[in-house]
Amino acid sequence: MNQIELHQESEVGIDAENLEPLTPDEIRVHQILNSDPRPEHFAEMINIDPAKLRKKSRFEHLDGMNKLLNYFNYFRTISVAAAVGHGEEGPVDIFDGAPQAEREDVSSTLNLSPMSAHRLIEDAKTITTHLPETLEALKYGEISQAHASIIAQQLAPLIEKGADPIILAELESKAVTFAESHTPAEAKRQLINRVAALDERGFEDRVEDAKKQRYVRLKPEENGMASIYALLPAEDAKLVMEVINDCAKTAQDRHLENLRATTNNSEEDFQLLKKLDETSIDTFRADALSEIATKYLTNNVNPNLKDRKPVLLQLTMDMATLIGLDEKPAQLVGYGPLPASLARILAADAKWQKFIVDPLTGNLINYGRKVYEPPQALKDFIIARDQTCRFIGCAQPARRCDLDHAVPWEEGGETSPENMGALCRRHHQLKTHGGWKLTSHPDGSCTWVSPRGKEFFVPVKPMNPAA
Numbered sequence: 445m446n447q448i449e450l451h452q453e454s455e456v457g458i459d460a461e462n463l464e465p466l467t468p469d470e471i472r473v474h475q476i477l478n479s480d481p482r483p484e485h486f487a488e489m490i491n492i493d494p495a496k497l498r499k500k501s502r503f504e505h506l507d508g509m510n511k512l513l514n515y516f517n518y519f520r521t522i523s524v525a526a527a528v529g530h531g532e533e534g535p536v537d538i539f540d541g542a543p544q545a546e547r548e549d550v551s552s553t554l555n556l557s558p559m560s561a562h563r564l565i566e567d568a569k570t571i572t573t574h575l576p577e578t579l580e581a582l583k584y585g586e587i588s589q590a591h592a593s594i595i596a597q598q599l600a601p602l603i604e605k606g607a608d609p610i611i612l613a614e615l616e617s618k619a620v621t622f623a624e625s626h627t628p629a630e631a632k633r634q635l636i637n638r639v640a641a642l643d644e645r646g647f648e649d650r651v652e653d654a655k656k657q658r659y660v661r662l663k664p665e666e667n668g669m670a671s672i673y674a675l676l677p678a679e680d681a682k683l684v685m686e687v688i689n690d691c692a693k694t695a696q697d698r699h700l701e702n703l704r705a706t707t708n709n710s711e712e713d714f715q716l717l718k719k720l721d722e723t724s725i726d727t728f729r730a731d732a733l734s735e736i737a738t739k740y741l742t743n744n745v746n747p748n749l750k751d752r753k754p755v756l757l758q759l760t761m762d763m764a765t766l767i768g769l770d771e772k773p774a775q776l777v778g779y780g781p782l783p784a785s786l787a788r789i790l791a792a793d794a795k796w797q798k799f800i801v802d803p804l805t806g807n808l809i810n811y812g813r814k815v816y817e818p819p820q821a822l823k824d825f826i827i828a829r830d831q832t833c834r835f836i837g838c839a840q841p842a843r844r845c846d847l848d849h850a851v852p853w854e855e856g857g858e859t860s861p862e863n864m865g866a867l868c869r870r871h872h873q874l875k876t877h878g879g880w881k882l883t884s885h886p887d888g889s890c891t892w893v894s895p896r897g898k899e900f901f902v903p904v905k906p907m908n909p910a911a
Contacts, residue, residue, distance in 0.1 A: 469493075470501040477508040481515035481585050511585030518582040521592070524550065524568035548874060552836045552892070552900050558870075563593075570596040574603050577613070581620045591623040591631055598635040602642075611642065668782055672733075691732035692725060699723060823847060826864055829888050831905045835871035836892060842866035848875070850884035862886045 466474075469492045476485050489512060494505040528546040551561035571579050571592055578595050581587040595616065602612060615638060623631040660674045676684065703721065707713035768788070773781040826847055833840040845866035851857030863884055867875065874880050879895035888904035 466501070467497075470497055470504075473497065473501050473505045473508055477504050477511065481512055481583075486512055486516075510588075514582055514585040514588055517589040517592070518579065521568045521571055521579065521582065521589075524564055525572040527553075528565050528569070548835070548871075548878075548880065549894060549896065552894060552898070555837065557837045557839060558835070566600070567593045567596045570600050570603065574612070575599065575616055577616050577620050581624070587620060587623045588628070590628040594628055594632045595619045595623065595635065598632065598639055602639065615639070615642070668786065687736070688729050688732045691735065692728035695728045695731060695735075696723075696725060699728070822859070822861065822864070825861060826866060829861070829904065830866040832866070833868040833871055834865045834882075834890050834902055835867065835874070836900045836902055838868060838871060840868035844868070846872045848872050850882050850890065861888065865890060 472488065473492060476489060479485075485508075489505065489509055492505065494502050497505060527550060547558055547561050547565060550556070550565060551558045554561065554564075556564070571582075575592075575596060578587070578592050582589070582592050599612065599615060599619075602615070615635075618638065619631065619635050622634050626634070655677050658675050658677065660672060663671045663673060665671055674681070674684075699721075700718070703717050704714050707717060771784040773783060827842040830842045830845075832838060832842055833845050845868045847864055848867040849857040849859070850863050850865060853859070857863050865884055865888065871880075875882050881893040883891045883893075885891070890902050892900045892902065894900070
């Protein structure tokens with residue numbers, strides 16, 4: 445035990461609240477929290493049961509574990525940078541928008557999505573190469589990985605432009621100091637403002653570049669719900685929100701009028717009903733967004749398209765559930781499970797796609813070597829079966845992917861469900877030019893082999909996992 449720790453022990457030997465002596469574990473937790481992190485601290489903290497500590501020491505244990513997590517992330521950042529050949533001059537990447545071909549190595553090794561791996565790699569390279577104070581703060585547990593990533597991402601544009609190292613170091617130092625006592629979100633806002641003020645012209649350029657990255661995405665949630673995320677230019681987002689708020693306020697006023705009508709104009713009864721009503725303004729905002737989309741579809745149907753419906757739904761459900769003899773959850777393609785009752789309502793109003801299958805095997809009829817371009821029925825089948833790109837962890841929807849022959853057509857590969865699958869453009873190129881090997885199996889599952897020789901099995905996605 446060193447002198448610093450002896451001094452600390454003398455200060456924390458008594459619980460200030462109840463004047464009871466601290467236990468050895470409580471003393472050790474305090475010492476570790478107030479010392480520079482070391483590898484042996486992991487084992488010590490893991491072997492101390494926080495449930496047996498008093499309240500103050502429990503929070504010190506939590507604080508200490510978080511400090512050690514930051515310390516661990518220091519080494520993880522170095523490991524990621526080394527894994528992708530940090531500091532080496534590699535070949536020009538053949539894949540659009542990727543930092544290196546090693547992105548897929550990292551994503552498959554850590555079981556991350558390729559985009560998450562991309563971000564992890566970029567952050568590690570920036571931190572280890574250009575941000576020594578950020579790396580040091582991680583090492584001593586003073587900031588989290590989230591803080592370090594924000595600093596890297598916000599300063600990366602200046603680094604790429606060759607900013608003055610002195611100015612860059614000053615920005616980094618202020619960012620690290622601020623991050624030590626603020627949340628990642630607060631640290632991000634503060635650094636955005638500092639960078640914008642320092643690099644006005646560059647800020648304008650980054651805003652224009654950012655506008656090109658705008659998107660709207662759907663994310664499945666639990667219990668028949670889904671989230672819609674939109675990244676828009678600030679002025680457009682403000683406009684959209686104002687329209688939604690206006691529609692929501694109109695709907696809320698109409699709702700309150702209906703409530704008042706049920707009370708025979710009794711103000712006391714109306715106020716009571718108003719308190720009991722659980723319909724929030726957020727509920728009206730959500731309804732307003734759906735209403736705006738519905739009105740657009742209703743008013744913009746192309747009359748030249750026969751039997752055009754505003755929404756095309758793909759549902760998977762068994763016949764017994766469809767006719768009401770069973771209640772197994774159905775699957776809404778691109779989302780997930782829906783209750784049987786709701787699925788039957790949707791099925792009555794949706795356009796169905798049918799696949800012709802072999803009566804003995806249940807498989808789609810094999811088109812063999814007769815054609816290279818898969819017929820529409822085969823395309824529909826593969827898109828419905830694969831649901832997303834077949835690469836490890838890739839979530840690109842199958843409808844946006846290439847339909848790839850696992851064994852190339854030129855090498856005798858058949859145009860069949862067994863030999864075909866959905867691959868996004870990047871992973872299609874990775875298979876063709878990037879050294880990754882793909883073996884497709886009869887049920888639609890596949891096996892990938894990385895350039896390093898490591899195998900990854902990707903099972904076929906069940907059409908109705910809830911059944």
